[in-house]
Amino acid sequence: MAKLSGNFTIDNSELIELRKEFKKYGQKDVLKVLSKFHREIAKEQLVDIRAKAKKQRVPKARASAMGFTASGTRTEAKITLKS
Numbered sequence: 173m174a175k176l177s178g179n180f181t182i183d184n185s186e187l188i189e190l191r192k193e194f195k196k197y198g199q200k201d202v203l204k205v206l207s208k209f210h211r212e213i214a215k216e217q218l219v220d221i222r223a224k225a226k227k228q229r230v231p232k233a234r235a236s237a238m239g240f241t242a243s244g245t246r247t248e249a250k251i252t253l254k255s
Contacts, residue, residue, distance in 0.1 A: 191206060191246060191247060207244055210244030210245060210246070210247075210248060211242065211243065211244030211249070214243060214251055218251060221237075225237035239253055239254040240252070240254075
């Protein structure tokens with residue numbers, strides 16, 4: 173189970189099993205599609221994160237909001253914060 177902020181959870185156990193099976197059989201094209209899928213999920217979330225970060229009442233909120241970056245691998249979608 174992947175748990176996100178709040179009460180929102182995603183059951184990704186079937187996706188993990190599917191990824192293991194694809195990796196086992198060496199279907200690289202499918203694994204590339206999974207990476208792209210995870211990047212797209214991260215990009216969608218990035219839009220919301222940056223909008224909320226810009227509204228914070230802190231110095232240089234707009235500039236700091238641009239420090240969030242989206243990436244995706246075969247196994248996960250990630251949002252990172254540059255320091």
